Amino acid sequence: MSSNALHVPVMLQRCLDLLAPALAEPGAVVVDCTLGLGGHSEALLATFPAARLIALDRDPAALKLSAERLAPYGDRATLVHAVYDTLPEVLDRLDVPRVQGVLFDLGVSSMQLDEADRGFAYAQDAPLDMRMDQTTGISAAEVLNTYPPGELVRVLRTYGEEKFARKIVDAVVREREQEPFRNSARLVDLIRAALPQAAKRTGGNPAKRTFQALRIEVNGELSSVERAIPAAVSRLAVGGRIAVLAYQSLEDRLVKQVFAAGAANTAPPGLPVVPERYQPRLQLLTRGAELPTEEEVAENRRAAPARLRGAQRIREDAP
Numbered sequence: 001m002s003s004n005a006l007h008v009p010v011m012l013q014r015c016l017d018l019l020a021p022a023l024a025e026p027g028a029v030v031v032d033c034t035l036g037l038g039g040h041s042e043a044l045l046a047t048f049p050a051a052r053l054i055a056l057d058r059d060p061a062a063l064k065l066s067a068e069r070l071a072p073y074g075d076r077a078t079l080v081h082a083v084y085d086t087l088p089e090v091l092d093r094l095d096v097p098r099v100q101g102v103l104f105d106l107g108v109s110s111m112q113l114d115e116a117d118r119g120f121a122y123a124q125d126a127p128l129d130m131r132m133d134q135t136t137g138i139s140a141a142e143v144l145n146t147y148p149p150g151e152l153v154r155v156l157r158t159y160g161e162e163k164f165a166r167k168i169v170d171a172v173v174r175e176r177e178q179e180p181f182r183n184s185a186r187l188v189d190l191i192r193a194a195l196p197q198a199a200k201r202t203g204g205n206p207a208k209r210t211f212q213a214l215r216i217e218v219n220g221e222l223s224s225v226e227r228a229i230p231a232a233v234s235r236l237a238v239g240g241r242i243a244v245l246a247y248q249s250l251e252d253r254l255v256k257q258v259f260a261a262g263a264a265n266t267a268p269p270g271l272p273v274v275p276e277r278y279q280p281r282l283q284l285l286t287r288g289a290e291l292p293t294e295e296e297v298a299e300n301r302r303a304a305p306a307r308l309r310g311a312q313r314i315r316e317d318a319p
Contacts, residue, residue, distance in 0.1 A: 160213030
């Protein structure tokens with residue numbers, strides 16, 4: 001199946017509109033930090049013919065599909081196998097000191113959700129893998145089978161905001177002593193059995209929070225986001241713009257904090273005139289987080305939890 005058929009880019013036009021003022025000039029460089037199946041990247045190349053694209057992804061399968069999709073754009077597109085928190089190192093290797101645009105589409109990609117053998121989706125039985133890059137790191141099964149109970153509780157509470165983490169972990173520990181976990185269906189059944197009836201009546205699939213927590217732990221997602229957003233802001237040229245799509249509250253909160261800090265006046269209180277070094281270096285482009293339209297959600301249900309924030313670099317960091 002082609003990448004075009006697999007993927008509907010989320011909030012595409014709004015992302016393009018946010019980045020547009022920074023990408024019109026010849027020589028502008030835009031970074032898609034989460035290439036995935038290339039929908040956003042393709043639109044960036046088509047919409048801004050004077051711009052050059054640098055696109056990162058940790059998933060070799062996604063890079064292969066996107067390379068085919070973006071081949072018509074030739075050397076305007078540079079694709080890199082990398083996690084987005086290594087953006088400064090990638091730009092240094094490419095001899096690109098500053099960029100005019102950055103886009104993040106955080107979370108798990110459509111391809112990863114749709115391919116059963118990746119183990120991301122709780123709606124179909126699959127090996128419990130969940131690695132975005134299957135060439136490295138530990139799988140979700142290894143986390144379930146080897147983490148001490150206290151660590152598993154921490155993962156489910158912190159990354160899944162799961163109120164019944166202790167109940168689920170107690171059941172996991174009992175079960176893994178009988179037989180290690182390998183596939184997702186067994187975990188989904190265990191979660192259904194462990195939760196109180198009232199907890200299963202609302203909020204969709206009761207396994208959703210546990211699967212989110214395992215995925216974040218396996219891929220180090222929150223720590224990567226925590227490093228990546230400030231790193232991207234630091235490489236924006238003055239006038240450059242950044243747009244970030246997040247799909248769960250933990251990621252969105254990190255983005256909000258970085259943007260708010262950059263847009264804040266850091267001067268001590270009481271100064272009659274604020275010196276340049278205390279002036280904000282970012283200007284917020286969105287009022288809070290923007291949401292997808294009802295029409296978009298109807299067309300693409302995976303857009304429903306999306307939260308979009310944008311900011312513009314308005315001055316360099318103080319020396």
